[in-house]
Amino acid sequence: MTETVDPITLQVIGGALHSIAEQMGNVLYRMSYSSIIRESQDLGAGLFDRDFNTLAESDSTPMHIGSLPGYLRGIEKSIPLDAWKPGDVVIHNHPYYGASHSPDIAIVMPVFNDGELVGFSANTAHHVDIGAATPGLIIDVPDVYSEGMLLNGLKLYDEGRRNETLWRYIRENTRVPSLVMGDLAAQVASAELGVRRFQELLAQYGTATVIQATRQLMDYSEAMLRREIAKIPDGDYTADGFLDDDGRNRGKHLPVKVTVRVRGDGVEVDLTGSSPQVPTAFNVPFEGSTKVACYFAFRALLLDTYTNTDPIPANEGSFRPVKVTAPPGCIFNPIMPAAAEARFSQIQRVADCIIKALAPVLPDRCTAGNAATLSFAAYSGVRPSGDYWVFLEVNEAAMGGRPNSDGPDTVEELMRNTRNNPIEDLGMHLPLICDRYEVRDDVMPGAGKFRGGMGVVKSQRFIGAGSITHEADRHDDVPWGIFGGHPGHGGRVEVYNAADRSKVGQHPAKFSGLLTNPGDVMSYLSPCGGGYGNPIERDPAKVLDDVLDGFIDPPHAHDVYGVVLKPVDDGYGWAVDLPATEKRRAGMS
Template structure:
């Protein structure tokens, strides 16, 4: 685009980014469910007429790249000739929508004088679509157990509400008021973006708009290529394991990625992963593309807004029928595979980029969901939250403590005040897990724990699938402590587990404990004053300070015992451990 006015291109680009943020604000302010307005379990964006992302707003980042794939499936299935002004399409067929059935993609085509010029799309979590279990299904074996499928269904056609589709949804959910309310918020968000793009084109003209779109995408590619050029070149392979598939609880599920970084592209090849499994952890190809794009974005263009141009140098390979490319009717409900996948990619990259890539994070998304009949209303209630994890340490410093897993940047946890207001449970503890971060010259971030006391009969489920293997350390750093879930602690029915769907009675307790990140470097090389500060903050116990870091702490004065520390570390040096 040699004659494009660069200032005008920036004006149009920033207008699109502002429009996407307005879509986000509209969604948050009008949705009914905390999973949307508190947790931000959504992904949205504005696209050109070729389904290329132009602008997005913060949310669940992996959705946005998967939305590209789902949007293309909408156009392919319906045909461009069957898209009209005022249409609003709903899609949740997992193998097209790039998520599970409860993550519904809403698509609004944008027209200017009968000419298709793009789309807005919003994917968000719906609370219930008549899946076999309220909340989440942890043991489905077929996609048809996982809820109502909407295969590119027009909820609005030419601006007219399709009441047949509306009633189909209303009568296939346990929580119709909240689900329908959230759906209308989602539609309103799409319409907001649609209007803003139409206003933009009316102001600058369709030709100028299309020229600007071309330059926005080309510039995004140039930025990605510049970031790629700075990375070491090579091929590296890594793997990790999920605890099980939800059905065969004795079998670890392998995920393997071979990552090749060359001058002009990065290839992520999942060919070494296990075949699709019986339980609901299989991943649609669009989700695999989204996870791979998330890591690629983080290492090439982390500081610029995302658009489809950023991902032109990325190639993703996943053979059909493997756990990373599910085929119908393979169950996909829990999406556990997507939570570990970014860790596998970074584990491979760490072999060639040890000074750039951190150690493994807490390794999972520690969601807790409660569902039941509320004693005050007689209606279904459902609330959820996700705990922060410890991030892995890196060559430049310690890992962060208690932040959202790297598969869900842009999301938040649910405030305690909201959880207790909306649901019959009491949060009795919310704390950092001492000694959960991997030891090292740079310590891994710590996980957290949260304790839930139930005040009424309810079902409680957790989504934790990395309890049998620990978050790995780097450069001699220790592994982090893996997460766990403790059901009814201190009773004769105590159970220590990971993913669980448990029926809880009044006064019973569940404790959710997230994992700590891996450490980086030899822990005996950690500055004793940093170890002392960790003990002061109760991140590290005095016992671990002595046994792992070889630092003796005078607990009365709360200072380093320099003589004892010197003796401990000199002893290690004489024994060849330093």
Template sequence: MTLEAARMGVLKSAYESITREMAADLKRAAFSSIVREARDFSVALTDRRGEVIVQAECIPIMTAGISLALRGLAEHVDIDALTPDDALLMNDPYSGGQHLQDIYLFTPIFLDGRLVAFAASVAHHVDVGGGHAGLNAEATEVYQEGLRLPLSRFSVSRDWGGGFVDQLIRANVRVPDLVIGDLNAQFAANRTAERRFAELTARHGAEDFLDAMDELKDYAERRVRAAIARIPDGVHEVTEYLDASPWDGGTARVIAHITVDGDELRVDFDGSSPQINGNVNCPFASTVSAAQSAIRCMLDDQDLPFNEGCNRPITITAPYGSILNPRPPAAVRARLTPASRVFNAIVRGLGSVLPGQAVATGFDTTTAFAVSHLAAETGHYQVVLEILGGGWGACAEHDGADALDNPISNCANSPVEALETDYDHFRIAEYALVGGSGGDGAQRGGLGIRRVYEALRDGVRVSGYADRHRTGASGLSGGTEGGTGDFSITRADGTVQHLDCVFSEVLDTGDRIAVVTGGGGGFGDPAGRPADQRAADRAHQIA
């Protein structure tokens, strides 16, 4: 059945309204600051095969991977045996997941007793066990990073709300109230999808509403193919680098071979560095998600719907055993570092033949930072996880944005007031832009930030990871590179300790740690920057 265009537009908007309401409900119901304030989550609707039909505008790398997380659904679960009381959980990075902190929840949606769709939500959970609270910067195996959940079916009425699955998770995390609270927020978002799906099928007619699933995918595929066809055919090889020195890996390479052939696009990462004996490996699902996100950013059709149809003209491959497709049990917590270089490589490669889309490289590094404390007298943990952004790259039309998270991560700022209201083991002593951190050019790169945390208790553990602490983001068309990031501790006695880009330390009362992120690359010859913009830079102390 083919629906006419106006009817399809109405049904497309109806589907989108479901996921937007899911996102709003998940955020409102969440317990942890990483979900409630930073909005590190995504939601989507899939068809009964697990292919995404529509997603909300949340974290790109998470939602792009939902279809991958459900790809082997029929191999692991008897779909025909599912009931409205069933749910599926998974976070296994070697079975289509990302890293262990990102827990996917899928609940089936039935219509007149027939399984027709899945409500999907994924959130970054503040703690999933493992060697250290929040994140284990020292992990060399996935087993050291926390609880690993394969895609499996369970009964919500029996196994949740004090049942086996609930108890299993509670017993393996340090802050069960936050983790279970955020999972309950995911359940709430999924239930919203179930209710709205039933209401909208009743309003628009079940036959049309279900037929629109396949037509929306076909429509997205046609538009993506048309956009790819407007890119000149050719092969582009781009190499990006990341710092692997904390694991004696020197400088690791991400090499992208990008082939545009008619209305199809292939990216092969052959030649990329072998997997590393540390937590910086990128599961293949994350590699695919980052590549898909980059390609979408570079297409000239900027109003594309996102669903599985978008991915049909795109092929992504990476050698098994590489940093972009590691063998288990490699640790993968910092997978966004190589994933970001995947994004950068594709943007640079396609930007070379799409000058209107070209942009200098941004800091584009997830600076993840955990602050935890165990109260000896009670045995209770406080765990905070921060995701901090840097400067974005400039382009021909404007300066790069200041202090924004990585484009494929897209987390929001966690307000100082919210953190200090919820936690008493630290305070934030400083939060500011870093003047001069953006690369120079006719258009300036965006600025990084400086955020300083002061311990208010003895025994506050801090750990984190980042990249671009040795070399900044590259400029474009004559623009200069952005500033680098830095971690440093100033002890209460004034002693200063500089840290590696991956670290784990303990603070006592009065000790401070400064987390600095770098800026984006500049665009164009610096001599071409207008005098009034130079004056504004100096006036705001950002030059």
């Protein structure tokens, strides 16, 4: 039996593992071709042992936390452990064999040391187009086979020999081969780096020492999460909400129900009572996405780096205390061949509902309702040359108010953490023009002692003809306020032609293959977060700041916050009338 690794060596190995994962992520996004990876960093990378445990992962998007072990377990059904050879490169994206969803393609390489399979180097990245029914994204399709290429544990390289047939198949079944093939090459380079760096670490410290260190690090992360769970009183905590529709059956809301069962130092998230699976792609792969949302929520709530002074490695240990239950046939655990590509708004809502359910017992760690959705737009068209162009854009939203501060405005909240795509990059490469990109100004933020964050407005104009597919939600079920805070606001989608702004069409959050003409504009207005705490407890100076910033107006300050403003000639226009404010608030309370 290997001896326990001493604390100093343990920290050095742990730091090295994390550094390798970070390097893998950096190589992938710096070498990639498509903006969704190159700019937004919609990717994940890490190292894994031969039992598919996460040893380290890149600090990229939380949506990829915990998903790659699902890919590895899915691949094992096609490639058992004894079938791996040095130099193998496997590609995988099947949503019913562990993938987060089909556009998130994983590249996996085995790590051998002294002829022994020790683990894996793997990454995943969102690809622009995999030949689905509509360019870039899909929603209203009948089954998983409509999602495009399903690559179930196939070898791109077999012992270092390139599988030209498979590379050609992929290249000829995407609308944008230059982007997809370039991104795949970047993924292979990232995985190769991970193999090389992991082997160097094994050579320096010895396989037995490194593997023992990984076990101790996983046990440590598990113990830290269990310690925090044990502080929560045992009980069943519930929250619910609903999704707008499935992208086809308009007006039919889809319930989301979350029950969090805390028992000792373990927790179960039970999604029983949520919507049955739907006939479109608005379902969620259980292994690769539903579980990941629950892992994320507890790591964010209980192991946040801001609230913990000790560093806690992101590894398999932080998944072990969390059990996830979703009945087969529900929206969070669909049965094949149901499509399951448009899955992100749903898992955002699961994370948000976990926060809501635990708010009564974690008031100092929760937020009010977040936007908890995803605006994912696929803009596409055909150039005069006959070649397709496809652009995937992730739009920001907002967080709810927090125990000691306002909800951040116009951010990638909860599980996203992708970066915005610079509009300069858009203008250089694509026949689109961004007409508007700013803080939403048609509504006021969810009022509270700490107000909700403001959403974003993004308006993209087509220069030529094209099409749009848009994946979003939360037009109807607005972000909730908490502890006396007021609700936020739902999202909105408008489509119009720039030549005639009088004819603005209101569109549902999800739609597929909308044909556009030159000058057509899609404007997305994201949800705004809910407020935390009683609005009349808000610092009057902060209320004044919100008025001066244009977030709220003086009547709203008076009616909702109990803050009386007086006009002044100081260059700002308003000041707080403290005596009148105290009198007004006394009457309101």
